[in-house]
Amino acid sequence: MNKQAPSPEPTPTPIPTPKQPTQSQSPKNISQAHNTFGFNSIKILAKEEGNKNIFISPSSIALALSMVYNGANGETKSAMQKTLQFQNLDIATVNQESLGLINSLKNPDLRVELSVANSVWARNGVDFKKDFLSTVGSYFNAEISTLDFSDSNAANTINAWVSKNTKGKIPTIVTPPVPSDMVMYLINAVYFKGSWTTEFDKKLSEDRNFTTSEGVSKKHPLMRQRGNMPYLETEDFQSVNLPYGTNKRLSMYVFLPKNLNNFVKTLDTNKWNDWMKQYKETEGTILLPRFKMEYEKGLIPMLTQLGMGVAFQDNADLSGIGNSLKISEVKHKTYVDVNEEGTEAAAVTSVGVGITSVQPVQKTFYMEVNRPFFFVIRDNQTQEVLFMGTIQNP
Numbered sequence: 001m002n003k004q005a006p007s008p009e010p011t012p013t014p015i016p017t018p019k020q021p022t023q024s025q026s027p028k029n030i031s032q033a034h035n036t037f038g039f040n041s042i043k044i045l046a047k048e049e050g051n052k053n054i055f056i057s058p059s060s061i062a063l064a065l066s067m068v069y070n071g072a073n074g075e076t077k078s079a080m081q082k083t084l085q086f087q088n089l090d091i092a093t094v095n096q097e098s099l100g101l102i103n104s105l106k107n108p109d110l111r112v113e114l115s116v117a118n119s120v121w122a123r124n125g126v127d128f129k130k131d132f133l134s135t136v137g138s139y140f141n142a143e144i145s146t147l148d149f150s151d152s153n154a155a156n157t158i159n160a161w162v163s164k165n166t167k168g169k170i171p172t173i174v175t176p177p178v179p180s181d182m183v184m185y186l187i188n189a190v191y192f193k194g195s196w197t198t199e200f201d202k203k204l205s206e207d208r209n210f211t212t213s214e215g216v217s218k219k220h221p222l223m224r225q226r227g228n229m230p231y232l233e234t235e236d237f238q239s240v241n242l243p244y245g246t247n248k249r250l251s252m253y254v255f256l257p258k259n260l261n262n263f264v265k266t267l268d269t270n271k272w273n274d275w276m277k278q279y280k281e282t283e284g285t286i287l288l289p290r291f292k293m294e295y296e297k298g299l300i301p302m303l304t305q306l307g308m309g310v311a312f313q314d315n316a317d318l319s320g321i322g323n324s325l326k327i328s329e330v331k332h333k334t335y336v337d338v339n340e341e342g343t344e345a346a347a348v349t350s351v352g353v354g355i356t357s358v359q360p361v362q363k364t365f366y367m368e369v370n371r372p373f374f375f376v377i378r379d380n381q382t383q384e385v386l387f388m389g390t391i392q393n394p
Helices: 030-049 058-069 074-083 091-104 130-139 154-165 260-265 269-276 300-312
Strands: 054-056 112-123 143-147 182-195 206-211 217-233 237-243 250-257 280-289 291-298 325-338 342-355 364-368 373-379 384-391
Touching (some): 030 058, 030 091, 030 260, 030 269, 030 384, 054 291, 054 325, 058 074, 058 112, 058 182, 058 325, 058 342, 074 300, 091 112, 112 130, 130 143, 154 182, 154 342, 182 325, 182 384, 217 364, 250 260, 260 373, 291 300, 291 384, 300 325
Parallel strands (some): 112 143, 280 364
Antiparallel strands (some): 112 182, 182 342, 206 217, 217 237, 217 280, 237 250, 250 373, 291 325, 325 342, 373 384
16 A cells, blocks of 8 residues: 655755765755756766767656665665765655655646656565565555566566556667576656647748757757747856746756856756746747757766765675665666657666666847757756756757
């Protein structure tokens, strides 16, 4: 029986934090923790990927790892706590707020489809802690299944669940055959499809110059819209909030910085929370590239840099799940399609657990997104950043 949790409370005004937050200055709720984790993640990925486009779902990665966190102990738990920004959240709060968030995000608008699904796939014949399975079932609405991993169809069964929960946009996450040392997969899927509150008129879209991060100018379709919209301009960037649906609960925030790499390097939750309060309804014109992309990344190197390395080693302590276990892989796959009607996006995170071997606003604005830019899709009610990405070359 699922324990019902109330929707997360509105986020308190954040306290300014230095780069390394101390115990008392860490995020105070699950959405702020996920957002901080997301900004930390994209900084590392931007350095790694160079001039490539990036698109991740901090929510998906954090929820998948939060399930595993319930079975971590000792140094492994401390390392995951630091990486996931849970220093100020005890396990009961993490679980209650995760459930509240998952339930709160369900189809928030008639013109927005949004779902968050979790599943746990356990190898038949391996002894797992019943308390662990019960907890992730209750607090993460996870579907728990036992599978014969040696069966040639095991990977297909898991992939069918992934495809179903992303409307076919991400058809696979597990490559068959399942490795012999793999004993559990914990999977999160997020699917989003939203119509813009004000759609772009297709007749106004035109091919215009876009200069990529490598300085190459190319023709690319830019969608055009004029009207009143929430707008923010600073010395470093222009930004517009493009809402979805009838109630505008979800939005895409597009940031056009003078230099994308410098912008990403200095991203943090305090700046973000501060910016979110500064948008003013302003009349202006936005030209936004139409784009579609898929992204796939193994996340162990990034998570190791964020301090979680012990969880991937033979001395990992996942004794809350079972005996002699470590995280063997963390895979993340995403899809996004932005066009005149709206946006469709999906993300899947798979955590494989294996056995150890032992400023002032102008009166009007003109914002032509014709060079590398940053964007997020945010739930304005919980303040959860569901997706974030950098487009160097649409």
